[in-house]
Amino acid sequence: MSAEPRRIRLDLAYDGTGFAGWQLQPGVRTVQGDLEAALSRLQGERPVRIRGAGRTDAGVHARAQVADCEIETELDDDDIGYALRRILPVDLRPCRVRTVSKDFHARNSARSKTYAYHLDVSAAGDPFRARYALHQPRPLDRDALEEALNRLPGRRDWSGFVGTLNGLRNTVRELTAVSVSTPSDSELVLRFTADGFLYHMVRNLVGTLLEVGLGRREPDHVLHVLARRDRTLGGPTAAPHGLFLESVLYDEDLCGGADDRE
Amino acid sequence: MSAEPRRIRLDLAYDGTGFAGWQLQPGVRTVQGDLEAALSRLQGERPVRIRGAGRTDAGVHARAQVADCEIETELDDDDIGYALRRILPVDLRPCRVRTVSKDFHARNSARSKTYAYHLDVSAAGDPFRARYALHQPRPLDRDALEEALNRLPGRRDWSGFVGTLNGLRNTVRELTAVSVSTPSDSELVLRFTADGFLYHMVRNLVGTLLEVGLGRREPDHVLHVLARRDRTLGGPTAAPHGLFLESVLYDEDLCGGADDRE
Numbered sequence: 001m002s003a004e005p006r007r008i009r010l011d012l013a014y015d016g017t018g019f020a021g022w023q024l025q026p027g028v029r030t031v032q033g034d035l036e037a038a039l040s041r042l043q044g045e046r047p048v049r050i051r052g053a054g055r056t057d058a059g060v061h062a063r064a065q066v067a068d069c070e071i072e073t074e075l076d077d078d079d080i081g082y083a084l085r086r087i088l089p090v091d092l093r094p095c096r097v098r099t100v101s102k103d104f105h106a107r108n109s110a111r112s113k114t115y116a117y118h119l120d121v122s123a124a125g126d127p128f129r130a131r132y133a134l135h136q137p138r139p140l141d142r143d144a145l146e147e148a149l150n151r152l153p154g155r156r157d158w159s160g161f162v163g164t165l166n167g168l169r170n171t172v173r174e175l176t177a178v179s180v181s182t183p184s185d186s187e188l189v190l191r192f193t194a195d196g197f198l199y200h201m202v203r204n205l206v207g208t209l210l211e212v213g214l215g216r217r218e219p220d221h222v223l224h225v226l227a228r229r230d231r232t233l234g235g236p237t238a239a240p241h242g243l244f245l246e247s248v249l250y251d252e253d254l255c256g257g258a259d260d261r262e
Numbered sequence: 263m264s265a266e267p268r269r270i271r272l273d274l275a276y277d278g279t280g281f282a283g284w285q286l287q288p289g290v291r292t293v294q295g296d297l298e299a300a301l302s303r304l305q306g307e308r309p310v311r312i313r314g315a316g317r318t319d320a321g322v323h324a325r326a327q328v329a330d331c332e333i334e335t336e337l338d339d340d341d342i343g344y345a346l347r348r349i350l351p352v353d354l355r356p357c358r359v360r361t362v363s364k365d366f367h368a369r370n371s372a373r374s375k376t377y378a379y380h381l382d383v384s385a386a387g388d389p390f391r392a393r394y395a396l397h398q399p400r401p402l403d404r405d406a407l408e409e410a411l412n413r414l415p416g417r418r419d420w421s422g423f424v425g426t427l428n429g430l431r432n433t434v435r436e437l438t439a440v441s442v443s444t445p446s447d448s449e450l451v452l453r454f455t456a457d458g459f460l461y462h463m464v465r466n467l468v469g470t471l472l473e474v475g476l477g478r479r480e481p482d483h484v485l486h487v488l489a490r491r492d493r494t495l496g497g498p499t500a501a502p503h504g505l506f507l508e509s510v511l512y513d514e515d516l517c518g519g520a521d522d523r524e
Binding site for chain 1: 275276277323325343347352353354355356357358386387388389390392394397
């Protein structure tokens with residue numbers, strides 16, 4: 001019953017409502033904690049350490065998070081997925097499991113990530129989206145919001161939109177794509193693709209874009225915040241429950257994070 | 263500050279997860295209970311009694327439930343809606359409030375109702391639909407399921423699909439329309455429109471249709487259950503969380519229950 005250790009990649013979807021975020025913390029339910037406990041059952045309770053592409057915050061959701069770990073089990077990839085789906089609760093779903101190169105690293109190998117922020121712009125609020133979208137019933141100037149959004153892409157220092165700067169760190173990232181979509185009259189979705197994101201970066205950007213959409217700031221204000229590198233100039237951090245990690249793309253692995261979802 | 267009493271119609275959406283159903287019961291949270299408490303605040307805490315078009319069961323959702331009540335308030339219809347949305351939690355949303363004829367009765371005036379049953383047919387299960395669709399990962403024979411579904415419409419005695427028959431009651435209803443739709447590869451929605459529904463009728467029909475879809479029964483089995491009027495011949499009662507009251511239509515009132523919803 002001995003098996004060679006191998007590295008597997010897990011593509012995951014989860015409803016962040018019931019988790020204190022991705023990262024393992026004692027005494028609270030985390031995505032990493034649930035996954036490691038489930039995976040360790042597949043190799044005789046020996047501990048497993050997983051690495052995630054992005055450490056989503058408490059309340060933030062994922063449609064296609066990617067994680068990897070080393071595991072020793074006789075089970076093939078499909079059976080690992082099947083077993084994990086049986087063990088894990090309905091709010092944390094492994095969508096796909098595959099054996100990858102020993103060099104694969106969910107975070108370091110990632111070429112880009114896309115986050116989507118969902119707004120419910122209906123007057124009454126949709127009770128079925130209350131956990132998955134920020135309710136924003138006040139009229140938004142979508143042109144102004146989009147104008148501000150389109151100012152953002154580029155390789156920049158994002159200090160002005162970072163939550164906390166504890167310790168030295170590189171705050172330069174390349175935001176490669178942004179978009180606004182309206183799946184229905186009551187939904188507005190803002191998407192951000194970058195080679196990496198900083199702590200609270202998307203939620204701080206959204207909070208400031210909403211200030212623009214509500215007419216409290218001019219579209220150029222986002223550039224002002226960037227130039228001044230002063231977080232206090234931006235809008236409030238948007239609530240976590242509107243945010244989704246939508247996909248993670250890899251160079252080596254042509255099967256990107258989101259290809260087999262829908 | 264005195265106002266003439268008037269009758270109002272409320273169009274409501276709610277996530278049934280947190281409710282022990284529509285009907286008022288002591289000691290538990292119900293839709294009727296929450297609404298009556300909120301409405302009574304609008305007329306100086308004098309009690310309000312509301313009537314719902316359909317008494318949805320524990321865990322069943324509504325996209326466009328209709329209720330009515332008499333109320334004495336200086337507030338106009340829009341302001342009542344606004345006030346209720348401020349008072350009520352995010353899982354119970356009044357979408358529209360309008361003054362109606364004294365003769366309007368949410369249940370008795372209803373011409374037809376439509377219920378939708380949502381299935382998540384993906385292998386892994388979508389964590390964002392776990393509260394709103396029954397996960398059914400085993401392959402379904404959609405042709406057989408649809409064949410059985412299409413046998414159902416008509417004016418019939420539905421005793422074979424009724425949960426309990428406590429006391430004498432008329433078990434004849436006219437099922438006027440049924441349909442299957444697949445909004446995406448992973449979603450299957452069954453719709454039923456009738457002049458009225460009996461206790462657990464839709465969920466019992468769905469449970470039996472799934473037996474057909476899973477190949478355990480022939481499509482004609484639904485007619486056998488109807489002819490024998492024997493509930494024990496049908497499949498299990500499908501779980502409540504896949505069921506939505508989608509719309510209620512009225513003759514007198516041309517503004518049907520679902521017209522202003524998405």
